[in-house]
Amino acid sequence: MFTVHIAIEAFRQDVLSRWLASAVSATVLDFFVYTMDFVYVMMIASILFYSLHFKNSAKQFKSKIYLVSTLLGIFMMIIMGVLMVDIVRGLISNSSCTYYVM
Amino acid sequence: MVIYFIPILLYWFLFCHVHPLCEVFLGYISFLFYSPAYLNILNIYSLCRIDDISWGTKGLDSAGFGKNAALKGGWKLLKFVHVFKYVFWNIIVAAVLLSLGSNYQTRFWVTFGMVVMIGGSVGLKVFVALVYMMLYKIRAPKIAE
Numbered sequence: 001m002f003t004v005h006i007a008i009e010a011f012r013q014d015v016l017s018r019w020l021a022s023a024v025s026a027t028v029l030d031f032f033v034y035t036m037d038f039v040y041v042m043m044i045a046s047i048l049f050y051s052l053h054f055k056n057s058a059k060q061f062k063s064k065i066y067l068v069s070t071l072l073g074i075f076m077m078i079i080m081g082v083l084m085v086d087i088v089r090g091l092i093s094n095s096s097c098t099y100y101v102m
Numbered sequence: 103m104v105i106y107f108i109p110i111l112l113y114w115f116l117f118c119h120v121h122p123l124c125e126v127f128l129g130y131i132s133f134l135f136y137s138p139a140y141l142n143i144l145n146i147y148s149l150c151r152i153d154d155i156s157w158g159t160k161g162l163d164s165a166g167f168g169k170n171a172a173l174k175g176g177w178k179l180l181k182f183v184h185v186f187k188y189v190f191w192n193i194i195v196a197a198v199l200l201s202l203g204s205n206y207q208t209r210f211w212v213t214f215g216m217v218v219m220i221g222g223s224v225g226l227k228v229f230v231a232l233v234y235m236m237l238y239k240i241r242a243p244k245i246a247e
Contacts (some may be wrong), residue, residue, distance in 0.1 A: 002197045006213070047143055048189070051150035072138035076136060080134055
């Protein structure tokens with residue numbers, strides 16, 4: 001969760017704020033970060049909910065868990081990419097990035 | 103990731119084998135993709151199904167065994183406690199970490215501490231694995247004899 005938040009925050013600062021600063025207000029960009037946090041929390045909550053109510057052989061469980069698993073996997077790869085780019089940019093240039101995450 | 107690459111690079115330089123390095127690069131993509139499934143989904147599912155005693159009991163959990171109704175009840179309570187603890191502490195930790203968002207200095211030290219903890223444990227594993235491998239290489243000819 002913390003890593004997700006940091007990655008989305010870094011993406012907002014380094015990409016969205018630069019490209020969309022004139023078109024979109026800062027409040028909307030803040031909203032984007034918290035929306036992504038919310039999506040992540042909802043995905044984890046859905047795993048919890050379906051795990052409590054269904055067995056692994058249930059049809060409802062399978063489809064939802066596969067979907068959430070795929071989404072989390074894609075999420076993770078995007079986060080890794082964002083953090084990697086952010087670290088490299090921070091190392092090679094005088095970036096505005098203030099996060100130091102491996 | 104960096105810590106894992108050090109012994110593989112060493113292996114590459116020492117034994118001129120590029121194959122493990124390619125495997126790690128390729129495997130890292132799938133590892134990254136599946137890591138949330140391993141870390142979140144399997145953990146949460148196992149916690150939420152801790153009261154499932156339908157396997158390996160040879161029918162002892164079936165109806166007619168009054169004693170096992172109490173056993174099931176006990177496991178249900180245990181499940182409730184564990185799931186509640188998991189959710190409660192996750193919410194607390196997430197709230198604390200996210201509330202540090204405005205203070206970069208604090209966030210840096212928290213992140214740094216986490217990285218040191220994770221890096222330390224991975225580094226220890228790598229160190230032990232390297233020692234094991236070196237000992238194995240030294241002893242291997244003697245075993246063959």
